[in-house]
Amino acid sequence: MQKDSQIIKEVNEIYLWLDEQLAEIDRSCRACGKCCDFEAFGHRLYVTTPELMYFAKHVGLTIKDMPSGVCPYRISGKCSVYSYRFSGCRIFTCGDDSEQEHQLCEQAIGKFKALCEEYNIPYHYMYLKPGLELLRSGDLEKS
Numbered sequence: 001m002q003k004d005s006q007i008i009k010e011v012n013e014i015y016l017w018l019d020e021q022l023a024e025i026d027r028s029c030r031a032c033g034k035c036c037d038f039e040a041f042g043h044r045l046y047v048t049t050p051e052l053m054y055f056a057k058h059v060g061l062t063i064k065d066m067p068s069g070v071c072p073y074r075i076s077g078k079c080s081v082y083s084y085r086f087s088g089c090r091i092f093t094c095g096d097d098s099e100q101e102h103q104l105c106e107q108a109i110g111k112f113k114a115l116c117e118e119y120n121i122p123y124h125y126m127y128l129k130p131g132l133e134l135l136r137s138g139d140l141e142k143s
């Protein structure tokens with residue numbers, strides 16, 4: 001669908017913008033994958049509608065279930081979908097919770113919300129588990 005393709009293209013542009021912004025911040029993430037175990041780490045990953053659309057497009061139709069508090073895309077301690085990971089995965093670092101990161105998070109969410117308004121799709125900002133469930137149901141853009 002033309003609309004979906006355009007949304008996915010725009011999400012890619014937002015991620016490129018985000019990665020450029022993050023490259024300018026001194027950050028200490030070692031990509032160890034510990035924070036992808038949300039239960040153990042005391043962390044939660046929230047995702048938005050356009051990001052879920054982008055994720056499904058690139059990761060494939062077989063979206064995984066999330067039976068535990070661990071992201072199902074963490075395989076052997078590493079992110080198996082690193083190029084397509086969500087903005088929250090890109091921004092979060094465990095070393096500090098800097099004001100810059102907080103502002104980037106707000107800006108990124110604002111961009112994803114604006115995309116939903118522009119393309120008239122429902123705006124969701126939800127924990128990864130229900131987000132993956134919504135993707136699996138096929139109702140992401142209907143609800």
Ligand code: SF4
Pocket residue numbers: 028029030031032033034035036092093094095
């Ligand atoms: S933010 Fe911290 S816990 Fe998460 S992957 Fe990076 S170094 Fe590991």
Ligand code: SF4
Pocket residue numbers: 033035036045071072073074075078079080081082085086089
């Ligand atoms: S998508 Fe990758 S980086 Fe994000 S929580 Fe899952 S395993 Fe971690």
